[in-house]
Structure formats: structure tokens, C-alpha cells
Amino acid sequence: MLDNPSLFDLLHQRFPAAILSTHAHRGDATVTIRSEYLLDVARFLRDEPGFRMNFLMDLTAVDYLTFGQKPPGRAAHFNAGVAVRPPAFIQDQIPWPGPATGARFEVVYHFYSLETGHRLRLKVPVEEDSPQVDSLTPVWASADWFEREVWDMFGIRFKGHPNLKRILMYEEFQGHPLRKDYPVNRRQPLIGPIN
Secondary structure (H helix, E strand, C coil), rough: CCCCHHHHHHHHHHHHCEEEEEEEEHCEEEEEEEHHHHHHHHHHHHCCCCCCCCCEEEEEEEECCCCCCCCCCCCEEECCCEEEEECCCCCCCCCCCCCCCCCCCEEEEEEEEECCEEEEEEEECCCCCCCCCCCCCCCCCCCHHHHHHHHHHCCCCEEECCHHHCCCCCCCCCCCCCCCCCCCCCCCCCCCCCC
């Protein structure tokens, strides 16, 4: 099984211009790359004997719109009649480095090698003014529904996706509910049964 520095070294050697940052916070090998290299890096991860990442475990997104801002004050809630304050942030001995860029979104891929047992998290920054990246469906067919979910919830488009449409919300739903600026009290159009 390869250790994290070896994974990073292989990627740096093959794609020196693609890598924005790497870290192994809490032992999780994480690489942030430029979006224009996504398909090439994905094929490399799948086909390179040093990686053999044959399982796309998960694909999701993060909205950093409010990252680093202090959340509004929270009142105590009650448990069995006793006021309980929300837990304080747990200090970490090795702090997470935070997002690699100032981009509002990141698409996050989790890969696993069934042959070697090593894992890799790949992150791709996505700008708010053009929220799109290439689809990984040509490389991993399993990316299909993951990408549809990210499109539905975050509004990030996947270029080349064969059927990019909503998967959780109905087609007439307006907006993308996991964006940090989505109004939680927004009313949606009511859609009746189709006759």
C-alpha cells in the first residue's frame, strides 16, 4: 500500500501544473487540482499501476460562501429540562489547512483502489460565475447519479454528462437548496399530478 507522500509524488511528477495543493490532514490523502486537468488526472488515477483507483466511492460539493465567518449566536436548547449549550469547536492538534483557493465551490471526489486498498480525495475548485467542471461519466459510469445530485443541490454543471437533470428535487424546483445563499423559507411552485 502506498503512503500519502508517494501518492503525492506520483501526481506531482505526472501533472506538475495541475496541482494546487496537497495535504494528509488526519491521514486523508487530499489533492486539489485545476479544473482543466480533471479528465486527464482521473484517467491517470484509474489506469496508472501506482494508483489503480478503480472505485469512485463518492462525489459531492462544498459551498464556501460563508467559510471563516462566525455563525450567528445560538441560544441554549433544553435536554430533559436542563439548558445545554452547543458544543464548542474541538481544537485539532494539526489544523485543517482550509480551502486551497478563494473559489466559492469545490467538487470533491473520493477514490479507492480495490487492489491496493489506498484512498485519495481529489478536489476541484469551481468559480461562482461559471460553476462547471467536466463530467467523469466517460471514466467512471458511476459518476452519473453523483453528478446529477451535485447539479440538483449545488447548481454545478458537468460538461459532457449524458443526462444532467434533477434527481432529488422535481424539475420545476427553483434554485439549488444546498447553496449557502438559498433562502430556507422560500416557497416553491406546487406541481399537481400529471393526467
